[in-house]
Amino acid sequence: MHSAERQTVHRWTFIWTGALVSLVGFILLGMAITHSDAWAEVGSALGLTLVGWGGVLQVLNGALLTPAVPVGGAEQLHTGYLLGGMLVWLAGWGLIASGLRRAPAPAEGPSPAAGASLYPRLARYRDFYWSTLAAYGGGILLAELALVLLQTVLSSGVPSTELGAPASGNAGGGLSLPPTLAFALSLLAAGTVAFVSGFIGASRAQRLSLPEATIGVLYLGLPVPIVLTLMERVPSLQLALGYRLREVTYVAGLLGRPELAYWLVFTALVLALVLGINTGFIAAGSGRVDLKLGFELFVARRHVMVFRPSLLLGTLAVLMFGIIPPLLIYFVIRSAEAAVERTRIRALGLKDPLAAASDLNRLKLREQSPTMMMTALSVGGVGVGVMALIIVLSVMSGFEADLQKKILGTNAHAVVSKYAGELPEYPKVMESIRRVPGVVGQTPFIINQVMIASEGNVDGVIIKGIDPATVGTVTDLPSYILGGNTLEILHTPEKILDRGLPGDEPEAPAGGSGQEGVEEDDIIRRSGKPAKPPVLPGIVIGRELAASLRVVVGDRVNVVSPLGTELGPTGPIPKSRAFRVAAVFYSGMYEYDSKFVYILLKEAQNFFEVEGATGIELKVADIDDARRIAGQVVKVLGGYPYRARDWGEMNKNLFSALRLEKLVMGIILSIIIVVAAGLIVATVIMLVLEKRKEISVLKALGVPDGGIVKIFLAEGLQIGVAGGLLGLFSGLSWCYFIEKVGIKLDPEVYYIPALPVRVEFVQTALAVVIAVLVTYLASIYPALKASSVEPVEGLKAE
């Protein structure tokens, strides 16, 4: 573009002195703030000032600050610093300003063209369009607001009762989609809004309009994420906005660090805007919307020739087997081929030297140009990135799925309880819950923490009173029982096999357990045992716990509850009860196998003096919908005092940590793709330099600037698409390999015999799409460079 650049003269001594002076002023001001202990107040305003619209706020803050200066001996000093700093700061800037001067008019006289009419296009040139600024800035703001609004409208909503609002008149939760799905939809919609506004702005202005884009994003795009981030920290904002934005904060909170989510989404929207701007410029930048690609692809395909079988197969081989083996094979084949060719040509040459010469020439033509090598390298780079992303994310998903399966196998999908107290009316509540669609199983439970002691050891555990008849409808506990036992044996403790070793006769039960009505059963007691010990209630413990307590089925354990003491001869003593190990379970989760024990609900009621149950565990049809169904259940029960928590909420930290881990892993691995993008930039720039002449010729033949941009974008994109597809293919192959052949893990450490893999469609597709997008973004700059080649430059006679 022809820009009339205003000539300036810099007087560097002034500028550097001014910079130094204003730095001194800045330090003085800083000292004043430090002395007043006011960094917290100033900091927020300063942060806003960095993006420019904090001026007013800062003035206000300053006004508030002055009276806050502590009265005392030091007061004089601070005001001195404040005033002095301010003056020095301003003086510094004054010096800098005086260092910049407009260039003096040239000494020579006017050129011969003075007074002639400037050629029309330059005469009409404008360098700032308010409408473009409105399109870009308004677009990004609109996209953000659309995202926030759609999320609020679409998402299923936090159960309103949890927020203390009445059950009816739920403010959010319009369409009741699962939050993640709602987020995906809203993000898509917002991305489209940003893209379209970028497209419209750029195609109307017919240029990229970078100043407008920068100002738009800074001034109209930043406030929303800043407000969302500040909301976490500033209580008054939280009060004012928190309730309305709770769907947004919920979704962001799934990641564990909401700020990270806000800024990632903001970045994504800015990227969508940039893509829109660029696409709009390419499509319409040269005067009219032209989305046809046939000719440009025709040229681009000849330029890079990515889709050659040899290149694709070679890169795939490198991706699948590493660099060395394919390279060795390549060299072996090439040298064999060369030897054969040379022998043939020599034989030919002995008869007809000229025929040999032409064959030699043909051999030479097959050699690859450096650009071809670069192309192959870039394809390989993108492929490695995509492959690594797919494999690592799939393995992480495998771990996550495994963990989720185990957690959900032992835990319920949702738990209904009261805010305080027990649930004596649980049969009635269960009756109501049965009517809620989506609930497929429910079971009452009592939960408490106790000590468990065997003869060998003692441990703190979580004890759960369960109903063996219904517990199987909610968790997989029945299927975890080892050794062919069932939970039903809890109902008939007398059938528990006694180890019956000689000399292992249980002593008289300690504490209060003796008070229980002891029944004797003649059927299972062996006749050889004269003393009939009391039949103890059964308890189911995990395999790890059994190992650490050194007990097996039939052994006796004592459960000691710190709650509810009993009065003994020497004062209050903890309540204790003897149980017999009825069965051992193995869930595969160390946490559960070492920390959970199960007894009959009835026993728990007696032991803990609980009426009814602590709560009701639910199983839902679709675990991703658990949050909504939990809300429904509470609604059916009439809200307060009932509450329901879903599994995600109960294991929130674990899963958000996993998600964050996966995200961070994804970001780190994306660095490979970014490096590959660097390769693509280099490759396309090399292409542009190599093809300068051709670009000029194409322009002379009538290809508009937009067409040139399209050609080189298509070249970068070809590399990206080829690399992405190769990466996809090799990544999936590796995943298949890991799944079928397996990579052994130490089961003592990981509790899983082999590396788990789960290929998730969305994240795999996302890896490829991101790679292609990144290559597209990477090719933008070289493509614009290509289009800015002046035809005259390339056509200069050599």
Next chain:
Amino acid sequence: MALLSIRNVFKSYFLHGKRIDVLRGVSLDIERGELVSLVGASGAGKSTFLHVLGTLDAPAAGEVLFEGRSVFSMNDAEIAEFRNRTIGFVFQSHYLLPEFTALENVAMPALIQRRERAGAYAYARELLERVGLGQRVDHRPGELSGGEAQRVALARALVLKPAVLLADEPTGNLDPATGEGIHQLLREVNRELGITAVVVTHNETLARSMPRRLRLAGGGVSEA
């Protein structure tokens, strides 16, 4: 109305940061169907003049009118389309695209217009036969001799039947005999297709053989 009018055009180029004013208020009319030669010393600005005439380079001031319409007031796409449809270029080097065959090179301007491929290739083949290269259609530029390549370039310039043909020393790199063949072709094109042609040349005999002769010197154009 003249086909091409140049009105008070100024243009400079820059050599080591120094401005050299090569066109100082040039005004000129070229009528439809004229065959014009342009001579001048090296560095006098003949190529610059031709580039401005062909919209490859914008002037610093002044206007270029085609059929009375100011070409530099159009936007990029319109100028590109104008170049594509109205102007054919032949340069000193052939400037064929090395990745494409002779046939594809000749058809390129039509492909840029997104014309249907088969038709474009058919006409390109016809043109190549006319310049005597019917046997070389599938050869790449690297496999053609200088004279052959220049004839392909001429065919490419003519494929869309432009109103104006601008030739910048088309025979500068060729031996006299081959060059004479190209000149012959240029005259034929002008006579038979009625294409207006402006030919920059150092070759005085060629220049003298043209009906209208222009000389560029001292930033102005004069009839020679």
